Amino acid sequence: VKRAAECAIASQRRKQENVRLDKRDNSGLTWPKDVRVFAVRRFTFKNAMKIENLKECPVCPTTIDRRHFVKTAALGSAALAAAPLGKAAKKKTNSETLVAQLFGSLNESQKKVVAFPFEHPLREKVDNNWHITKKSIGEIFTGEQQALVQEIFLKLHSEQYAETVLGQVRHDSEEEGFESTSVALFGQPNTGKFEFVLTGRHCTRRCDGDSV
Structure with a gap:
């Protein structure tokens, strides 16, 4: 484990410390300068793959807590599931050809x-x-x-x-x-x-x- 961590750290040091998103994404669209995200990947012996974001996107919403996210996602899933069921029920009532x-x-x-x-x-x-x-x-x-x-x-x-x-x-x-x-x-x-x-x-x- 120690050897693997040392190899990961050595490999990472050979790379640029600051990881930036390129001005262009895969779609070819140009990102505004202030929207680019800067991150520094810090490697430690205990967790060689830990990533910490030192600067977040200035236009992104603030972080929501996990409980709120799970609740919102559950409500959204329920709404999506209800739509086809409603259509199926309607189709059933008109099933006579x-x-x-x-x-x-x-x-x-x-x-x-x-x-x-x-x-x-x-x-x-x-x-x-x-x-x-x-x-x-x-x-x-x-x-x-x-x-x-x-x-x-x-x-x-x-x-x-x-x-x-x-x-x-x-x-x-x-x-x-x-x-x-x-x-x-x-x-x-x-x-x-x-x-x-x-x-x-x-x-x-x-x-x-x-x-x-």
Whole structure:
């Protein structure tokens, strides 16, 4: 231990006694002259690595006691932790998805047309101009249900392009409008096997019904 301390002291003596912060930090910004901190590293036999600051930064706040620091840090941590928890709680209260809302709004006659078992082969069919069910949403759904279907469709696209894609669907429908599309629901909500499919001219959209 004695030998190690002597080596540390000898090594330090070869270095400049006053350790200064350079005028420039790693970011390349220039520090004001009066903000630079000067420190002298004093080495003793008992503690060869002890550092004592002889001059503190003139613009820095005075030292706070440990108890105050711990209390303040704890309060800050609690505040940060509370924020995501609050968001999670809010998300939980609104956990019912739009597709689940649509499914829950269907009456029995509507379910006979648009609701199918999850393993139904129709769920995997793809075509460029087709209707997955025999009736369009304009024929079978109420105005509120049609608005919900349109909202689901918009949510499947980024906000930047959603309205543009919707306009293209309307254009391809040859003036029949978005109401000419058809919808099918496969499976049951909140089971992990629940899918929404919307079809029309040059249009097929599929999504996990529990996530939209």
